[in-house]
Amino acid sequence: MGFGIFYWYKITGDAPKNAMQVEIVGSQFKWEFRYPGKDGIIGKKYYKNISGDNPLGQIWEDPANHDDVYITGDAMHLVVNKPVKLIIGAKDVIHDVGLAHFRMKMDAVPGTPTTMWFTPMKTTADMKKETGNPDFVYEISCDQMCGKGHWSMRGEIVVETQEEFDAWMAKQTPKYYAVFPNENPNKPKADTTAKPATTGAVAGTN
Amino acid sequence: MSESIHVHPGSVGHDVAHDDHHHGHHEQSFISKYIFSQDHKTIGKQFLITGIIWAIIGGLFSVLFRLQLGFPGQSFPILETFFGHWAKGGTIQPEFYYALVTMHGTVLVFFVLTAGLSGTFANLLIPLQVGARDMASPFMNMLSYWFFFMASVVMVASLFIQTGPASGGWTVYPPLSALGQASDGSKLGMDLWIVAMALFVVSSLLGGLNYIATILNMRTKGMSMTRLPLTIWALFFTAILGVLSFPVLLSGLILLLFDRNLGTSFYLSDIVVGGEILPNEGGSAILFQHLFWFLGHPEVYIILLPAMGMVSEILSVNSRKPIFGYMAMLGSLFAIAILAFLVWAHHMFVTGLNPFLGSVFVLLTLLIAVPSAIKVFNWLTTLWRGNIRLFPSTLFAIGFVSLFISGGLTGIFLGNSTIDIHLHDTMFVVAHFHIVMGVASMFGMFAGVYHWFPKMFGRYLNMTLGYIHFWVTMIGAYLIFWPMHYEGLAGMPRRYLDKSIWKSFNQFGDLDKMITVVSIIVFAVQLMFVFNFFYSIFKGRKVTSTNPWGANTLEWTTPINPGHGNWTGEIPEVHRWAYDYGKDGREFIPQTEPVGANESKH
Numbered sequence: 192m193g194f195g196i197f198y199w200y201k202i203t204g205d206a207p208k209n210a211m212q213v214e215i216v217g218s219q220f221k222w223e224f225r226y227p228g229k230d231g232i233i234g235k236k237y238y239k240n241i242s243g244d245n246p247l248g249q250i251w252e253d254p255a256n257h258d259d260v261y262i263t264g265d266a267m268h269l270v271v272n273k274p275v276k277l278i279i280g281a282k283d284v285i286h287d288v289g290l291a292h293f294r295m296k297m298d299a300v301p302g303t304p305t306t307m308w309f310t311p312m313k314t315t316a317d318m319k320k321e322t323g324n325p326d327f328v329y330e331i332s333c334d335q336m337c338g339k340g341h342w343s344m345r346g347e348i349v350v351e352t353q354e355e356f357d358a359w360m361a362k363q364t365p366k367y368y369a370v371f372p373n374e375n376p377n378k379p380k381a382d383t384t385a386k387p388a389t390t391g392a393v394a395g396t397n
Numbered sequence: 398m399s400e401s402i403h404v405h406p407g408s409v410g411h412d413v414a415h416d417d418h419h420h421g422h423h424e425q426s427f428i429s430k431y432i433f434s435q436d437h438k439t440i441g442k443q444f445l446i447t448g449i450i451w452a453i454i455g456g457l458f459s460v461l462f463r464l465q466l467g468f469p470g471q472s473f474p475i476l477e478t479f480f481g482h483w484a485k486g487g488t489i490q491p492e493f494y495y496a497l498v499t500m501h502g503t504v505l506v507f508f509v510l511t512a513g514l515s516g517t518f519a520n521l522l523i524p525l526q527v528g529a530r531d532m533a534s535p536f537m538n539m540l541s542y543w544f545f546f547m548a549s550v551v552m553v554a555s556l557f558i559q560t561g562p563a564s565g566g567w568t569v570y571p572p573l574s575a576l577g578q579a580s581d582g583s584k585l586g587m588d589l590w591i592v593a594m595a596l597f598v599v600s601s602l603l604g605g606l607n608y609i610a611t612i613l614n615m616r617t618k619g620m621s622m623t624r625l626p627l628t629i630w631a632l633f634f635t636a637i638l639g640v641l642s643f644p645v646l647l648s649g650l651i652l653l654l655f656d657r658n659l660g661t662s663f664y665l666s667d668i669v670v671g672g673e674i675l676p677n678e679g680g681s682a683i684l685f686q687h688l689f690w691f692l693g694h695p696e697v698y699i700i701l702l703p704a705m706g707m708v709s710e711i712l713s714v715n716s717r718k719p720i721f722g723y724m725a726m727l728g729s730l731f732a733i734a735i736l737a738f739l740v741w742a743h744h745m746f747v748t749g750l751n752p753f754l755g756s757v758f759v760l761l762t763l764l765i766a767v768p769s770a771i772k773v774f775n776w777l778t779t780l781w782r783g784n785i786r787l788f789p790s791t792l793f794a795i796g797f798v799s800l801f802i803s804g805g806l807t808g809i810f811l812g813n814s815t816i817d818i819h820l821h822d823t824m825f826v827v828a829h830f831h832i833v834m835g836v837a838s839m840f841g842m843f844a845g846v847y848h849w850f851p852k853m854f855g856r857y858l859n860m861t862l863g864y865i866h867f868w869v870t871m872i873g874a875y876l877i878f879w880p881m882h883y884e885g886l887a888g889m890p891r892r893y894l895d896k897s898i899w900k901s902f903n904q905f906g907d908l909d910k911m912i913t914v915v916s917i918i919v920f921a922v923q924l925m926f927v928f929n930f931f932y933s934i935f936k937g938r939k940v941t942s943t944n945p946w947g948a949n950t951l952e953w954t955t956p957i958n959p960g961h962g963n964w965t966g967e968i969p970e971v972h973r974w975a976y977d978y979g980k981d982g983r984e985f986i987p988q989t990e991p992v993g994a995n996e997s998k999h
Contacts, residue, residue, distance in 0.1 A: 192763060195813040196756050202815065203752035218669070219579065238667040239674050248669075283670040284573040285682055287747065287822065291888025291901050294819040298748045300682050301572055302666025305749035330901050334822040334890045336566040338573060338580045339491040342893040 202295075206308035210274035213267060215331075216247060217279075217286030217299040220340030222331055223247065224267050228258030228365060233278060241282065244370050251367065257374070261366040266347035267331070269311050270356045276308040286344065289334035292318075296334055311350040318350075433543075435535035436961040440542050441520030442853060445846070447542075447549060448513020449927060455504035460920050462497045462894070465489040467913025469895040483561070492581055494894045495564040499582065500556065502567025503590070505835060507597055508552070510700040512545050514842045515639075518703055519608045519632045521849060525952035526626050528617025528969060530962045533610035537603045544600035548593045555589035563590035566892065568693065571664040571685050575656045578670045588657065591650045598647045601639050608636040617951070619971035624988070626950050626975040627726055631706025634734040635699050641738070642695040649688030656680070683748050690741035697834045698737040702730065704841020705772060708794040710975075711848050712776055714948045715791040716783025717984060719976040722775040729768035736765050746814040747821050755814045762812035769805050773798060784979070788946075789863030793844035796871045797837050803875075804833020807882065825885020828878045836874045843867075846930070851945050855958040856937030862929040866922055873919035880908050949975050949987045 214225040214233050225247060227233045234256025240248035246263065249256045269275050279288055281299035288307070289296045297307040311329075319327045331346030351359070368375035434440060464473060465488070472487035483493040520538065524531055532538045555562040564582025565574040569590065577584040612633045616625070625633075652663040656677075664685045665677035713720040720726060742750060742758040776798045785791065807829040810816050820826060843866070850858050889902040896902045944953040951971070955963050969989040977986040981997055 192759070192813065195815045196759065199756055199759070199815045200752060202818065203755070219671075238669055241669045241674060283668055284576070284579050285570055289822070289888070289890060291819075294888075296747050296818050296821055300749060301668050302678075303681060303683060303749060326900060328900050330899060332888070332890050332899070332902075336495075336570070336573065336892050339495060339564075341495070342491070342895055343898060345898060 202309075206276035206306070207274045210276045210308055211270065212276050212278060213269070214247075214278040214280065215267065215288055215299070215346075216282060217288070217333065217337070217344070218282035219284065219338050220333070220344040221263070222267075222288075222344070222346035224262040226260040226262070226360070226363070227255075228260055230255055230258055234259050238282070245366070247366075249366065251370070257367045258365050259367070260360070260363040262363070266328075266349045268349045268351060268356055268359050270353050271311055271314045271317075271350050273353070274308055274310045276306055279305045279307065284337050285335050286333045286337050287335035289332040290329070290348070291332065292329050298335055311348075314350045314352065315348075316351075433539060435531070435539045437520045437524050437532050437535065437538060438853070438959070438961075438963075440538055441517050441522075443542050444512055444516035444520060444545070445853075447546065448509050448517060449930065451504050451508040451513060451549065453924070453927065455501050455509060456920050456923060458497045458501040458504070460917055461489065462494055462501070463913040463916045465494055465894050467910045469897060489894070491894060492561060492564060495566075495580075495892070496561045496582055496586075498892060499564045499566055499569075500552075500562050503552070503563070506567060506696065506700070507594070508545075508549065510835070510838050510842070511601065511639075511696070512597070514700065514838060514845075515632060515635050515703045516542070516545065516604060517842075518628070518707060518845050518849075519604065519636065521853065522628055522952065523608055523611050523632060524615070525852070525955065525959075525963060526629050526950050526975075527612060527615060528620055528951050528971065529611060529615035530964070530968065532607045533615060534607055537607050541600045541604035541607065544596050544603060548596035548600060551589055551593040551596060555586045555593065558585050558589070560584040560586055562586040568686075568689060569653070570689075571653055571656060571682055572668055572670075575653060575664055576668070576670050576675075577657075578673060583657075588654070591654050591657075594650055595647060598643045601643050605636040605639040605643075608632060609640065612636075617968045617971055620988075623724075623727075624971055624974045626706075627709040627720060627723070627730075628703075628706040630727055630730055631702045631709070634730050635702045638695040638699050638702070638734055638737055642692040642699075645688055646692035649685055649692075652688075653685065683745070683750075686745050686748060687741070690744045691738075693744065694741040695737040697830070698733055700834055700838045701841075702733070704797060704838045704845075705730070707841050707845040707848070708776065708797045709779075710950070711790050711794040711844050712779050712798075713976050713978060714848075714946055715786045715788060715794070716780050717786070717947075717978045718779055718783040719978055719980070720775065721778035721781075722771070723974065723976060725771050726775055729771040732768040733765065736761060736768070740765065743812055743814075743817070746817045759812060759814050763809065765812075766805070766809060769801070773802055773805070788847065789858070789860060789867055790844045790847035792864070792867040792871075793840045793847065796867065797840040797844060799871075800832050800837040800840060800874065804829055804831075804837060808833060819888065820885055822891050823885035824881040824889045824891060827891055828881035828885060831878050831881075832874070836878070840870075843870075843926070848946070849952075850930075850933065850937075851940045851957075852952055852955075854934050854937070855940050856933055857940065857945075858933045858937060859929050862925060866926045866929070869922040870919055873915050873922070876915045877912050877919065880905075880912060884908070944987075947985050949977060949985055951988060954987065954989055 212227050212233055216223045223246060225233060232255040235250045235253045236248045237250055238248050240250060247261065279297055279299045281301045283301060286299040287296060288299055293309050295307055295309050297305050315329060319325055329348035329350060331348060333341055333344035470488060474487040476484035477487045483490055560581045562582060563569060563586045565580060573579050574583050574587050612629060655661040656664050662677035662680040664680045664682050666680045668675040668677060709720055709726060740758060740762045742754060743762045746755050811820055811826060811829055847858055847863055884905050940957050943957055951969060954969050956965060971988045972991045973988055975988050980986060
């Protein structure tokens with residue numbers, strides 16, 4: 192039991208300083224993600240700002256928001272051996288970020304942000320090799336009853352090397368530029384076409 | 398007609414089955430005798446029969462959703478015939494599925510295992526075993542049943558409304574249960590659920606206060622607290638748990654009602670549902686979980702303690718041995734009752750609860766293992782080298798002990814917060830609580846029904862059907878719930894009606910089919926028990942002696958079919974504890990027998 196308590200504190204304690212941060216937000220019946228961008232800070236948000244082109248309710252006056260990358264319809268990308276701290280929220284009802292492969296789980300509660308951190312130690316490619324299953328994929332399940340689509344509220348995680356991650360991240364455009372195309376320094380090609388390019392890559396999240 | 402307790406002899410000797418019309422001034426109409434009855438025995442039977450009807454409904458729900466789990470996507474056209482658009486094309490729709498699991502949980506936990514179990518046996522046994530003519534307030538007792546009946550009516554009504562009954566899980570966590578936009582089941586169905594539960598709480602309080610008052614004040618001469626049978630002690634603690642915790646549930650539900658209908662924000666904050674931005678800010682969804690589990694955890698002991706008490710009694714009677722460690726049994730009941738109030742947050746380890754608070758609840762939760770282990774040890778040592786009579790009641794009591802051990806051990810896994818992170822809200826939890834609380838308590842209830850049926854109806858249940866009932870249910874229970882542990886260890890979440898889109902949880906298809914087939918068989922055998930029950934009331938073998946099991950407790954000193962008032966003459970006096978079995982060369986010595994001059998001490 193002492194063993195259990197020791198690890199309990201380790202698991203629920205503060206994330207290491209070098210941890211990357213990713214925000215994950217649940218709503219009926221999908222997961223959305225946000226990366227802090229170059230500044231490493233996830234910008235402030237307020238739920239009343241939520242609208243069609245501001246799905247998380249980011250406060251645009253907060254400069255930390257300007258480089259935040261919003262992801263939906265794609266998997267959450269993580270770097271192998273790099274601790275990650277998830278900032279967990281929900282828009283409508285209580286959900287739960289269930290990561291069966293990482294043996295981790297934390298409720299997503301509207302109005303009360305929660306966190307959880309862990310370190311992925313094997314890339315998705317490693318796991319495909321080890322399990323002998325070419326279809327292997329890290330899955331995000333919703334583990335708290337959230338309505339009629341609860342059973343289908345599925346997300347995916349891709350664990351990859353730093354290089355692969357950087358290459359993936361380089362393709363993303365901050366949401367700020369999608370909303371305010373004129374602010375985008377490399378404006379001409381990235382404004383509206385970037386968004387459809389990142390969606391629809393992974394099916395099953397809706 | 399106000400039927401106060403008959404205390405004078407002559408008016409109480411009439412047989413229940415043959416109403417005595419010669420006492421003109423005491424003649425009871427059918428209504429006052431069987432419907433608005435104030436006789437605790439009749440009220441107990443009312444609770445039992447209502448509980449049985451609810452159990453059939455709740456069990457049928459589980460068969461329906463097991464069909465979906467075992468054969469996802471397969472069409473059963475008959476379902477569409479009965480349920481229309483809820484089972485469009487013969488497959489169970491998600492809304493229907495979640496309504497079924499929600500109502501299955503609600504019905505079984507509250508209506509069957511709370512009202513049906515402690516309502517039945519507290520009413521039947523408390524006056525009979527403490528030596529009282531009736532409850533402290535027979536009128537309140539009657540009200541208790543009729544509030545339960547009204548709760549049942551409202552809950553049944555909610556099944557038939559257009560948007561369906563509550564479907565956010567039996568724990569009805571807001572915001573899901575607070576927002577009609579989030580789920581059809583959270584529309585009118587949820588309001589009806591709350592109203593039904595409020596009526597249920599009233600019923601439970603009326604009953605519980607009565608049980609406590611009766612046990613404390615109406616024991617017969619010589620019946621000191623430490624001479625009480627363990628059934629009574631268990632029912633006593635059950636009543637105290639209910640009286641202290643049900644009001645908390647009620648307050649939580651009233652706040653929920655306010656949030657739903659009056660625009661308050663107790664549980665609501667920062668919500669955008671279906672594109673609509675709600676104005677509520679500052680509430681806490683977690684608050685409800687604290688209030689709910691402050692009842693919810695004692696509730697599992699409200700369900701389990703009566704079963705424990707009856708099992709103690711039945712094992713002692715049928716192994717012809719004194720209960721091993723009476724005071725230890727009593728102490729462990731007391732410890733469980735106290736700890737029941739101090740562990741509720743172990744249902745909330747992954748809600749974002751303060752980790753320090755979590756670790757406190759881990760310690761308190763694992764402490765429950767101590768009294769539980771004491772009880773198991775004492776049951777086994779009571780059986781040890783006993784002259785065991787394997788009646789169906791004994792088998793069900795032993796089955797209870799088996800299930801309690803199995804389910805208790807998995808509880809140690811879940812009580813460790815660190816392991817709970819992985820197992821929380823998976824099928825492992827489903828397996829755990831069904832075995833330790835659900836099926837175990839059902840076994841206690843079955844044991845009680847087989848044991849006290851002769852007292853209730855003056856006839857025996859059919860033994861052969863009883864044995865079939867036991868073995869199929871016992872083997873079936875393990876076949877159904879044991880494999881769910883494996884699913885849970887693999888991380889399969891609860892309340893997933895179809896796993897085919899998942900890569901991590903879709904490998905258990907055949908196992909789920911097996912579970913479904915077994916659960917249908919087990920359900921059929923329960924119907925056989927129900928047949929046995931009703932058939933035996935009218936056609937069962939008649940009881941010919943007042944004490945068919947050779948038991949020591951007071952209920953077996955009453956006439957075979959006791960009237961209102963229980964004893965025809967004086968209430969018997971008690972001279973000893975209830976467990977003098979196999980003493981001084983005698984098989985049993987009833988509590989009413991004075992201690993002999995040369996009798997050895999126990």
